[in-house]
Every structure is written in C-alpha cells, then in structure tokens.
Amino acid sequence: MFNCKESIDSLLPFLEGEMSPEDEEHLRQHLNGCPPCVEFVNTYRATSGLCRKALVKSMPPEVAGRLRAYLRSKLETK
Template sequence: MHPESSNPSKECQEMFALLSQYLDEELPPETCEQIRSHISGCAPCVEFVNSLKRSIELVRNIEREEQPAPLPAAIREELKAAYKKMLSVRRGAPAGC
C-alpha cells in the first residue's frame, strides 16, 4: 500500500543505472544500442536523458581540464534527483515503458 510510490518499469531502472556510463561513452556499442532503442520508445527517458546531458555539459565545461574521468558524486546525486522528478511527473500516467 504505497499510493505515492510509482514503480518505474524494471527496464527504465536498468536504463537509469546505465545512463551515466552511457553519457560517458563507457559502454560497449551493444549496450548503447539497447539504451538508445529503449529511449526512442520512452518519452520520460528522453526527457531524463536530456536533463542529464545538460548537467554533464555544465560539469564538463567547468572541469574540462581537471577531470575527464567518471561523473562526480554531485552529478550522480543530481541525476537521481532528476530521475525521481521524472517519475513523479509520470505518476498517474499509464505505464508506458
């Protein structure tokens, strides 16, 4: 009994787990392809990815010379927040993914 909790599809959750790597281009081509094909059919994920990209571009502009490496923890937090926001927007809508 959790009327508040929206359960994203498992697939969306997996996408989320992979997305930060995806945006860092650390994934094998197959996985990238899998993500792309999911996203192309999933509007909430599209929005999510767009917001991720914006966040990451901001960070890269700032830290470009310093840290070409994995995403900083702050950004991961940012991504989680964005993800939750996305899910809350979806709440009440039919599960699309």
C-alpha cells in the same frame, strides 16, 4: 530491450562514453519508446557541474540515489 531501471543503470556509462556498443544499442531502443528517459538524458546533458545537484533533487528517488552514489564514487577517486 532495456526497461527503465536498466536504462538508468546504463545511463551514466553512456553519458561518460564508457558503454559497450551492444548496451548502447539496447539503451537507444529503450529511449525510442520512453519519453521520460529521453527527457532525463537531455536534461542531464544540458546540465553541468553544480547544476546537476539541483537536477538530482527533482529526480525520482531511485534515480537520485544512483546518481548520488555515482558522483560520490567519482569524488572519492580523486
């Protein structure tokens, strides 16, 4: 089963629909027992575009760093 860090690592591929079924199963198992991670997924999904930047500000630093790097990589490929 994933721990929180692994779940965060896999969260963005999951939300983008780019996750393998095996990893998705690991993530779902983690979410079953980890309300903070579920909360983050729900909040992220309910947020779009610029609002996600506000969400990033309220995240733990490690999560925020990963998401910022992800968004930056997305922007740079366009």
